[in-house]
Amino acid sequence: MQPTPTKLDSAADAMISADESLLAVKDLKTHFFTDEGVVKAVDGVNLSLKRGKTLCVVGESGCGKSVTARSILRIVPAPGRIVSGEISFQQRNGAMIDLAQTNPKGREIRQIRGREISMIFQEPMSSLSPVHTIGSQIMEAILLHLPVTRQEARKRAVSMLELVGIPRASEQLDSYSFELSGGMRQRAMIAIALACEPQLLIADEPTTALDVTTQANILDLIRDLQQASGMSVLFITHDLGVVAEIADEVVVMYLGRDVESGPVDAIFHDPKHPYTRALLQSIPRYDSRDRDRLYSLKGTVPHPFDRPSGCPFHPRCDEFIHERCNTVDPDRYAAGTAESVRCLLYSPDED
Numbered sequence: 001m002q003p004t005p006t007k008l009d010s011a012a013d014a015m016i017s018a019d020e021s022l023l024a025v026k027d028l029k030t031h032f033f034t035d036e037g038v039v040k041a042v043d044g045v046n047l048s049l050k051r052g053k054t055l056c057v058v059g060e061s062g063c064g065k066s067v068t069a070r071s072i073l074r075i076v077p078a079p080g081r082i083v084s085g086e087i088s089f090q091q092r093n094g095a096m097i098d099l100a101q102t103n104p105k106g107r108e109i110r111q112i113r114g115r116e117i118s119m120i121f122q123e124p125m126s127s128l129s130p131v132h133t134i135g136s137q138i139m140e141a142i143l144l145h146l147p148v149t150r151q152e153a154r155k156r157a158v159s160m161l162e163l164v165g166i167p168r169a170s171e172q173l174d175s176y177s178f179e180l181s182g183g184m185r186q187r188a189m190i191a192i193a194l195a196c197e198p199q200l201l202i203a204d205e206p207t208t209a210l211d212v213t214t215q216a217n218i219l220d221l222i223r224d225l226q227q228a229s230g231m232s233v234l235f236i237t238h239d240l241g242v243v244a245e246i247a248d249e250v251v252v253m254y255l256g257r258d259v260e261s262g263p264v265d266a267i268f269h270d271p272k273h274p275y276t277r278a279l280l281q282s283i284p285r286y287d288s289r290d291r292d293r294l295y296s297l298k299g300t301v302p303h304p305f306d307r308p309s310g311c312p313f314h315p316r317c318d319e320f321i322h323e324r325c326n327t328v329d330p331d332r333y334a335a336g337t338a339e340s341v342r343c344l345l346y347s348p349d350e351d
């Protein structure tokens with residue numbers, strides 16, 4: 001017989017779910033202070049990721065996905081910097097750290113990068129060194145963070161290459177990145193990223209440049225590795241097909257903000273924000289000839305210097321409320337199965 005839930009039980013549940021959260025980003029703002037003006041690339045993003053789960057961040061190009069990812073790892077290039085917000089991360093030893101407060105060049109974040117949080121990029125050539133072999137790059141990551149000898153590091157490097165499905169792993173250890181195919185390079189980058197068994201893998205459009213078959217293989221690979229190790233994945237993509245395949249939770253971003261967050265089923269079956277709806281309506285059918293026209297949203301993303309007043313999506317919105325949406329900056333509201341929606345349509349104060 002099920003015990004009747006009591007107040008105590010729900011308090012205990014709350015404690016467990018608080019423990020499960022690995023990463024929580026709160027109202028993060030990262031701006032670029034350029035000579036022409038301030039680019040508010042990330043302007044109030046909220047997201048949270050549980051252990052062992054996959055969170056997809058989705059949105060059109062330029063909405064701040066990559067800058068959000070780089071902010072977490074503290075690798076935002078100048079003239080960009082975090083201006084406010086919190087990035088709570090639970091370290092392996094259980095201690096919480098606010099990554100937004102760390103020194104980007106300091107010891108604390110260097111011990112987290114590559115060890116607790118790793119990142120893979122869309123273009124492996126930009127993160128793989130052209131002058132070092134694949135093997136030496138994996139070994140370098142291992143030797144930096146783990147207490148092992150060179151010989152042990154080499155053995156581990158071979159097993160990492162095997163794990164990511166690179167054939168003849170011990171020979172490939174001595175290859176250079178330019179000698180590998182696109183798919184194999186991506187696998188090598190994943191091997192480097194996973195060499196120290198990070199708790200969190202950030203994948204920034206890692207399959208966008210790949211053909212469909214290789215893309216599917218890489219997604220399977222990430223999922224298998226995740227199941228084996230229990231790591232969490234923050235997966236950035238503009239491709240809703242990929243989201244449907246791998247996400248547990250989804251954050252939809254527009255102009256540097258989260259506009260809708262929730263479980264993947266809620267986002268696909270009961271989208272709330274007009275932007276989310278428009279994105280979903282513009283997914284090409286599988287038999288569509290024009291696969292590049294992913295989004296048939298009206299208008300284009302405004303230039304970051306011309307940020308619209310009120311809700312930044314209002315000039316493109318079909319459900320625009322006259323004299324309201326262009327003046328009031330919407331809060332985040334709970335709505336049905338969605339965790340939060342930034343839209344006045346869901347404000348309890350509007351009628």
Ligand SMILES: Nc1ncnc2c1ncn2[C@@H]1O[C@H](COP(=O)(O)OP(=O)(O)O)[C@@H](O)[C@H]1O
Nearest residue numbers: 032039041060061062063064065066067077304
């Ligand atoms: N180094 C930079 N200097 C100035 N602006 C930048 C820089 N990097 C990114 N941005 C701006 O920040 C915004 C968000 O960029 P990004 O996070 O790369 O978008 P996404 O990954 O969603 O396509 C864009 O308007 C982009 O032009």
Ligand SMILES: [Mg+2]
Nearest residue numbers: 065066067205
């Ligand atoms: Mg990007």
